Amino acid sequence: MIFIKKVGNQSYILSKPVNITSTASIVGPKEKEGPLHQFFDQCLEDEFWGEKSWESAESKIVKETVNMVISKSGIPSREIDFCLAGDLLNQCIASSFGLRETNIPFIGLFGACSTFVESMIVGSTLIDGDFANNVVCCASSHFCSAEKQFRFPLELGNQRPPSSQWTVTGAGSVILSKDGNGPFISAFTPGKIVDMGIKDANNMGAAMAGAAEDTLITHFKDTGRNPSYYDAIFTGDLGHIGKDILVDLASSKGYNIKSNYNDCGVLMFDKQKQDTHSGGSGCGCIASVFSGYVYKMLQEKKYKKVLMIATGALMNSTSTQQGESIPGIAHAVSIEL
Amino acid sequence: MKPIQSKEEYQTYVDQKTPNSPILKNCFNAFWVGGLICAIGQIIFEICKIRGIDETNSYTIVSMLLVFCSAFLTGLNIFNKIGKFAGAGSLIPITGFANSIVSPAMEYKSEGYVMGVGAKMFTVAGPVLVYGISTSIIIGIIYIIFNTQSLILV
Amino acid sequence: MDWYMVLKAFITGGIICIIGQILIDKTKLTPARILVTFVTLGVILGGLGWYKYLIDFAGCGATVPLTGFGSLLAKGTISEVQTTGLIGAFTGGIKAAAGGISAAIFFGYIASLVSKPKIKKQ
Numbered sequence: 001m002i003f004i005k006k007v008g009n010q011s012y013i014l015s016k017p018v019n020i021t022s023t024a025s026i027v028g029p030k031e032k033e034g035p036l037h038q039f040f041d042q043c044l045e046d047e048f049w050g051e052k053s054w055e056s057a058e059s060k061i062v063k064e065t066v067n068m069v070i071s072k073s074g075i076p077s078r079e080i081d082f083c084l085a086g087d088l089l090n091q092c093i094a095s096s097f098g099l100r101e102t103n104i105p106f107i108g109l110f111g112a113c114s115t116f117v118e119s120m121i122v123g124s125t126l127i128d129g130d131f132a133n134n135v136v137c138c139a140s141s142h143f144c145s146a147e148k149q150f151r152f153p154l155e156l157g158n159q160r161p162p163s164s165q166w167t168v169t170g171a172g173s174v175i176l177s178k179d180g181n182g183p184f185i186s187a188f189t190p191g192k193i194v195d196m197g198i199k200d201a202n203n204m205g206a207a208m209a210g211a212a213e214d215t216l217i218t219h220f221k222d223t224g225r226n227p228s229y230y231d232a233i234f235t236g237d238l239g240h241i242g243k244d245i246l247v248d249l250a251s252s253k254g255y256n257i258k259s260n261y262n263d264c265g266v267l268m269f270d271k272q273k274q275d276t277h278s279g280g281s282g283c284g285c286i287a288s289v290f291s292g293y294v295y296k297m298l299q300e301k302k303y304k305k306v307l308m309i310a311t312g313a314l315m316n317s318t319s320t321q322q323g324e325s326i327p328g329i330a331h332a333v334s335i336e337l
Numbered sequence: 338m339k340p341i342q343s344k345e346e347y348q349t350y351v352d353q354k355t356p357n358s359p360i361l362k363n364c365f366n367a368f369w370v371g372g373l374i375c376a377i378g379q380i381i382f383e384i385c386k387i388r389g390i391d392e393t394n395s396y397t398i399v400s401m402l403l404v405f406c407s408a409f410l411t412g413l414n415i416f417n418k419i420g421k422f423a424g425a426g427s428l429i430p431i432t433g434f435a436n437s438i439v440s441p442a443m444e445y446k447s448e449g450y451v452m453g454v455g456a457k458m459f460t461v462a463g464p465v466l467v468y469g470i471s472t473s474i475i476i477g478i479i480y481i482i483f484n485t486q487s488l489i490l491v
Numbered sequence: 492m493d494w495y496m497v498l499k500a501f502i503t504g505g506i507i508c509i510i511g512q513i514l515i516d517k518t519k520l521t522p523a524r525i526l527v528t529f530v531t532l533g534v535i536l537g538g539l540g541w542y543k544y545l546i547d548f549a550g551c552g553a554t555v556p557l558t559g560f561g562s563l564l565a566k567g568t569i570s571e572v573q574t575t576g577l578i579g580a581f582t583g584g585i586k587a588a589a590g591g592i593s594a595a596i597f598f599g600y601i602a603s604l605v606s607k608p609k610i611k612k613q
Contacts (some may be wrong), residue, residue, distance in 0.1 A: 052447060053447035144608075152522070153441045153460075154417065154440070154608040154609070155411050155416060155440035155443055155609075156417060156436060156437060156440040156441075157428065157433065157440075158417075158421070158424075159420070159421055159515065163355045163356070197344030203355060206351040206355065210347070252339060360516045363512050364509045367511065370508070371505050371556070372505030372508070372552075374504065375501060375551050376497050378504075378554070379497045379501075379551040380492070380497055382550055382551050396554050400591035401591065409598070411606075414606070423508075424512050424516075425510075425512035429511040429525070431555055431556075434591070435595045435599070437522065443603045443608045444608050446607070454600065458599055458603075461522065462526070464523050464526075464527045465557070466592070468530060468531050469531065469561055469584075472565075473534050473538070473564035473568045473584035474581055476535070476569065476580075477568040477571075480538075480572050481580065
């Protein structure tokens with residue numbers, strides 16, 4: 001069997017690029033104080049947003065982000081064929097509870113913090129394969145619900161090590177459509193699971209950098225592109241430490257990405273002022289930075305070709321306690337005007 | 338940089354890349370905050386002594402008052418800021434033990450008062466009681482077996 | 492008031508906290524493990540009768556850190572064993588430390604009734 005869309009080992013070039021019709025992002029109060037605040041559609045004043053628990057606050061963020069992206073696109077919701085969403089909470093409750101009233105066929109996804117690009121990849125294949133005309137993709141995370149599930153109670157007086165990262169409170173959502181004027185998803189490279197043997201759950205950037213490097217270099221090799229093909233390359237949430245490691249790893253394999261590469265977790269917060277240690281993390285990090293910042297840059301034609309690589313750490317609190325290492329994953333999607 | 342071949346090599350490289358905690362600053366803060374908490378305890382103890390309360394009860398009163406202060410500050414959302422600043426300085430004194438009981442109790446309130454507050458209260462402090470009490474029972478049994486002063490170096 | 496004793500409590504308590512801080516920063520142990528280590532150490536030192544000397548020297552500088560809590564468990568167990576035998580091994584520890592434990596549980600419950608957790612602004 002010949003795969004006509006497949007190039008190289010694991011990359012795919014779409015026969016007809018998939019259009020990104022609209023985006024929406026909602027973030028929390030700490031992100032509001034960050035350097036990207038003017039790019040987000042809405043910034044919340046508090047983490048509860050009028051809800052009783054952080055879990056339902058996160059669901060509300062998902063719900064409102066999806067509603068916002070649908071109303072911005074002008075597409076009636078009955079013409080949206082799929083809703084692809086995921087988050088970090090157990091059994092993806094933030095997405096499924098947030099979207100239970102949307103009346104759109106729902107496919108829940110989990111790829112840890114790589115969920116956003118994962119959903120864009122699945123959405124593109126659905127559209128490219130003529131299964132759908134419009135697909136809405138969404139990913140979210142919430143600092144408080146993530147801390148509660150993965151780390152310690154918020155009021156516990158502990159110190160965060162310098163390598164720890166700050167889970168972004170927020171969600172980003174995009175609508176992918178068959179037709180439109182761009183920006184377009186032109187190619188993607190789904191990643192393999194890469195385990196670098198890192199066991200420190202407070203150093204996610206280092207655990208995921210190996211997967212990011214694998215996907216990045218595979219993407220270049222498969223497509224025959226090189227780093228200068230893109231105006232900008234963004235990873236999801238490697239943070240300051242992971243970003244440095246990825247630059248080193250890529251240069252050791254002969255790819256220099258120093259000049260046009262950045263990390264959404266690094267961009268999200270001001271390291272000096274906001275005391276977020278190694279930077280932002282979580283599904284909502286790349287989701288909101290793409291939906292807010294990167295998409296606007298594309299619209300203003302400041303970037304013409306962008307590679308988004310969402311990175312995820314495929315662990316939970318049980319696996320950490322059992323002394324397992326942290327496998328990483330990274331999915332790349334190439335977006336062009 | 339040359340390509341990394343093994344997981345061990347990667348771990349060494351990562352350790353190099355990861356910044357260390359500012360240990361001197363942390364130790365200094367831990368010293369004076371921890372010392373201050375103990376000094377406050379001692380002042381309470383001295384007041385008890387002046388009032389003629391016996392030593393054992395005085396120590397209990399000190400513990401209870403410090404536990405109360407810690408619970409109060411945790412409830413006001415202040416203790417985590419002290420803890421972030423002082424590290425072990427507020428963790429090691431009995432204030433840290435109290436905080437580790439109060440903070441999950443508050444956190445899991447949304448899961449209800451029985452299975453939330455009641456059950457999750459001991460997620461952090463439970464092991465302290467388990468190991469403390471079990472070790473003390475073992476000490477008691479050893480004492481009975483030897484039943485001699487030789488173990489207790491009085 | 493014995494201010495010299497207060498000073499000794501300050502310094503001793505501070506040094507015990509420094510040991511804890513070095514453990515946190517160097518070994519990356521979680522808070523729960525640090526607390527367990529200190530309590531267990533306190534029980535053993537108390538059982539051996541050594542911790543008593545530190546309490547005599549520094550007062551609350553030795554009793555307020557969790558090692559003091561541990562030594563209290565040991566002290567209570569041993570004095571109860573001396574009067575009631577084997578049952579004392581099971582009753583003595585908690586009896587001696589009951590004040591602190593009950594206070595933490597009770598105040599913790601009250602705090603959870605009246606207060607809500609908030610995000611760390613910093």
